[in-house]
Amino acid sequence: MIEGFVALYIFMLAAFTGYEVISKVPVILHTPLMSGSNFVHGIVLVGTMVALGHAATPLEQAVGFIAVILAAGNAVGGYVVTERMLEMFKTSNKGGQ
Amino acid sequence: MDLLMTVINVAYFVAAILFIVGLKQMSSPTTARRGIIWAGIGMVLATVVTFAHPELKGTVNYLLIVLGIAIGGGVAWWSGRRVAMTDMPQMIALYNGMGGGAAAGIGAIYLLQADPETSSDVILAIAVLGSLIGSVAFSGSMVAFAKLQGLMNTTVHFPGQQWLNLVLFAVTVLLGASLALSGGDVNGGVLLVFFVLALAFGVLMTLPIGGADMPVVISLYNALTGLAVGFKGLVLDNPALMIAGIVVGAAGTLLTQLMAKAMNRKISNVLFKQFGGSSGGDAESVTGSLKPIEASDAGIMMAFANKVIIVPGYGMAVAQAQHKIWELTQLLIQRDVAVKFAIHPVAGRMPGHMNVLLAEAGVPYDIIYDLDEINNEFKTADVAIVIGANDVVNPVARTDPDSPIYGMPILNADQAKNVIVIKRGQGAGFSGIENHLFYADNTRMLYGDGQKAASGLIAAIKEIG
Numbered sequence: 025m026i027e028g029f030v031a032l033y034i035f036m037l038a039a040f041t042g043y044e045v046i047s048k049v050p051v052i053l054h055t056p057l058m059s060g061s062n063f064v065h066g067i068v069l070v071g072t073m074v075a076l077g078h079a080a081t082p083l084e085q086a087v088g089f090i091a092v093i094l095a096a097g098n099a100v101g102g103y104v105v106t107e108r109m110l111e112m113f114k115t116s117n118k119g120g121q
Numbered sequence: 122m123d124l125l126m127t128v129i130n131v132a133y134f135v136a137a138i139l140f141i142v143g144l145k146q147m148s149s150p151t152t153a154r155r156g157i158i159w160a161g162i163g164m165v166l167a168t169v170v171t172f173a174h175p176e177l178k179g180t181v182n183y184l185l186i187v188l189g190i191a192i193g194g195g196v197a198w199w200s201g202r203r204v205a206m207t208d209m210p211q212m213i214a215l216y217n218g219m220g221g222g223a224a225a226g227i228g229a230i231y232l233l234q235a236d237p238e239t240s241s242d243v244i245l246a247i248a249v250l251g252s253l254i255g256s257v258a259f260s261g262s263m264v265a266f267a268k269l270q271g272l273m274n275t276t277v278h279f280p281g282q283q284w285l286n287l288v289l290f291a292v293t294v295l296l297g298a299s300l301a302l303s304g305g306d307v308n309g310g311v312l313l314v315f316f317v318l319a320l321a322f323g324v325l326m327t328l329p330i331g332g333a334d335m336p337v338v339i340s341l342y343n344a345l346t347g348l349a350v351g352f353k354g355l356v357l358d359n360p361a362l363m364i365a366g367i368v369v370g371a372a373g374t375l376l377t378q379l380m381a382k383a384m385n386r387k388i389s390n391v392l393f394k395q396f397g398g399s400s401g402g403d404a405e406s407v408t409g410s411l412k413p414i415e416a417s418d419a420g421i422m423m424a425f426a427n428k429v430i431i432v433p434g435y436g437m438a439v440a441q442a443q444h445k446i447w448e449l450t451q452l453l454i455q456r457d458v459a460v461k462f463a464i465h466p467v468a469g470r471m472p473g474h475m476n477v478l479l480a481e482a483g484v485p486y487d488i489i490y491d492l493d494e495i496n497n498e499f500k501t502a503d504v505a506i507v508i509g510a511n512d513v514v515n516p517v518a519r520t521d522p523d524s525p526i527y528g529m530p531i532l533n534a535d536q537a538k539n540v541i542v543i544k545r546g547q548g549a550g551f552s553g554i555e556n557h558l559f560y561a562d563n564t565r566m567l568y569g570d571g572q573k574a575a576s577g578l579i580a581a582i583k584e585i586g
Contacts, residue, residue: 028243031355031363038351038364041141042371049148051383051466051491054376054473059213060147060157061372062343064140066164066216067365068223068350070133070171071357073186075230077177084230089185091226096193098220099168103161104201105212110147110154112480115487 056113059106066099125173132170133361139163140365144372150486167361193219206481207438210470211269214339217346218262221255224349228252229316231356232300232307240305244356249297251352253319258345260323265339268332269470277328283393286325293318326392334391336471337381341388344373383466385529407560414565416574419541420581426503428459430495432534433475434468436509436545440571443482446508449575450484452582461498462489463505463532465513496533505537507558509571511544515556526554540564543574 049057072095076088139159146156168190177183197216204212231248267273296315300307330338347369354362381388423429431450437443450460462479469475476489490498499505507514514534517524534540535558542559544566558564567574 034360034363035351035367038367039371042144042347042368042373043375045141045145045368046148046372046375049376049379050150051379051472052464052476052486052489053148053150053153054380054383055209055213055469055471055477056153056473057144057147058340058343058373058376058380058471058473059209060153060160061144061347061369061376062213062217062220063157063164064144064160064365065220065343065347065350065369067136067140067167067362068220068227068346068353069164069190070167071227071350071353071359071362072189072223073168073171074174074176074357074359075227076186076189077174077179077182078234079182079230080234084233085182085185087226087229087233088182089189091223091230092186092189093193094219094226095223096190097197098216098223099164099197100194101197101201101212101216101219103157103164104198105204105209105216106147106157107154107161108201109206109209109477109480110157112477113150113153114480114483114485115151116485 056106056109059102059109063099063102063106066095066102069095069099071095125175129170129174130360132166133359136163136167136361137364139166141368144368206478207470208270209477210336210339210474211266214262214265214269214335214342217339217343218259218266221258221262221342221346221349224255224346224353225252225259225316225319226255227353227357228255229312232312233309235303235305235307237305242301242304245303245305246301247352248356249301249315251349251356252316253293253297254345254352255349256316256319257323257326258342258349260320261327262323262339262342262346264324264327265335265342268327269335276331282325282329286322289318289322289325293322330391333467334384334386336474337377337384337386337388337391339471340373340377340380341392344370344377347371347373380472383472385466407555407557409560409562411559411566412564414541414567416567416569416577417581417584419565419567420578421585422539422541423453423458423504423506423578424456424582424585426458428461428498428502429453429504429506430499430502430534430537431460431462432505432507432510432514432532433462433464433479434508434510434513435470435475436511437571438469438475438478438509440509442508442571442575443478443484445572445575445579447479447482447484449579449582450488452579456582460488461495463492463495463499463534464489465492465510465530465532467513468510492530492532499533499536502537504539504541505534506541506543507534508543508575511556512554514558515554516561517554517557524554534558535561535563538563541567543567543569543571545570
């Protein structure tokens with residue numbers, strides 16, 4: 025479906041997007057942002073589901089099963105800690121978001 | 122393309138947009154919370170539709186997927202809710218490593234299933250590359266986690282270490298190349314050795330790196346995992362993985378550079394040179410004496426000041442004094458004292474970590490300032506309070522070219538009219554360098570545990586009424 029040059033274009037544009045999107049981040053958000061981007065690559069979960077989904081031998085199933093556990097840990101853990109950190113950032117004007 | 126695949130692809134497309142918009146929002150404090158929630162919605166959407174993916178076959182596989190998500194997600198949820206804010210850096214390393222391991226696992230399955238009839242050389246090569254990067258990110262992150270968690274205290278150095286790493290890397294790449302050029306006829310033994318060596322390389326590469334440099338390394342592995350995930354997206358023909366992975370790879374690379382810059386370190390030095398060990402005992406002798414002050418006097422000094430700048434360091438978080446400091450700040454604000462927090466990039470255990478710790482105590486982010494924003498304001502401050510910080514306010518970084526910390530940007534606390542240093546005892550800092558600020562004429566030392574000292578200041582100010 026995704027052929028050679030199309031893949032290359034997707035890679036290039038995604039790389040520029042990633043660079044551009046966080047280029048103005050203040051130091052105060054470095055830790056939460058690292059955690060947040062760590063969560064986003066938790067999308068690997070979808071890949072492990074597909075890989076385990078067409079596993080045919082017990083070895084492939086074992087590897088796939090471990091991969092799904094790891095990927096779910098990445099996604100869920102990344103979300104929980106990022107959300108916990110960002111939830112605490114407040115301004116002085118009370119109640120204001 | 123049938124209807125089912127169209128629906129799945131639309132969902133992936135929406136998820137990719139949510140990730141990018143979410144990351145964008147996470148780079149500003151006012152919208153950051155919304156950003157992670159949007160990204161979370163994207164993740165749930167992508168995961169749910171994948172259950173309907175036509176390539177998922179067999180009841181056993183479905184059960185394993187559900188079970189795996191329940192185990193991995195459950196444990197991560199539990200650990201993520203419990204972890205203390207001070208331990209955040211190593212948890213990020215741990216979750217990141219898991220992602221890298223998952224990417225390597227996808228690669229392993231793809232290579233195991235490779236078939237000379239259908240495999241393309243390019244895709245095989247990308248699968249091998251993604252597996253290599255994912256494996257290194259996995260084992261490297263685990264070492265980073267172990268070090269920061271205090272499970273592994275030694276920084277391992279031995280002669281010829283760089284050469285061993287180089288040889289190991291070269292052999293791993295050669296094995297990888299043989300797998301990529303096998304035309305799909307993958308030898309199981311070679312595959313196993315390839316993964317073992319890739320994992321070993323990640324461990325050996327991370328072992329010599331000291332704890333202070335770990336944030337940069339964790340950030341680098343975060344970017345590498347993103348890259349590995351992007352490559353796996355190409356292997357699996359999955360655009361959601363490709364876009365999210367590469368976006369994180371690029372954002373993570375930039376973030377690594379920003380962090381290294383904030384910490385005044387070069388990425389190449391972090392990875393390939395050993396820090397410290399160079400400081401001889403020839404430190405410039407200090408003139409002046411340490412002048413102690415009582416909490417009651419320090420409290421009065423602050424209560425009648427116009428402007429107070431608080432300089433917190435990691436020592437404050439270790440003493441769990443941030444809640445008391447916020448209470449103190451509120452008292453001062455009630456008395457119309459202008460209070461600001463000055464944060465050095467390495468005040469916490471990684472750039473931005475101190476902001477998280479202060480946020481946890483309830484300090485609003487708009488009275489917290491970065492080094493660049495506040496350094497010129499110390500001149501106009503009546504009192505600068507230094508709590509649990511040492512090297513980041515040491516003026517020798519500006520004045521003494523022989524000092525190991527020479528050239529590091531510091532907070533100009535010494536320029537305030539009065540400086541109060543809250544400190545447990547009279548020892549030198551993390552780097553073992555005498556702090557000339559402590560001996561300055563305008564500095565007074567308030568000895569004691571951070572929490573007790575802050576309580577003393579609070580009591581003194583309350584007494585004035």
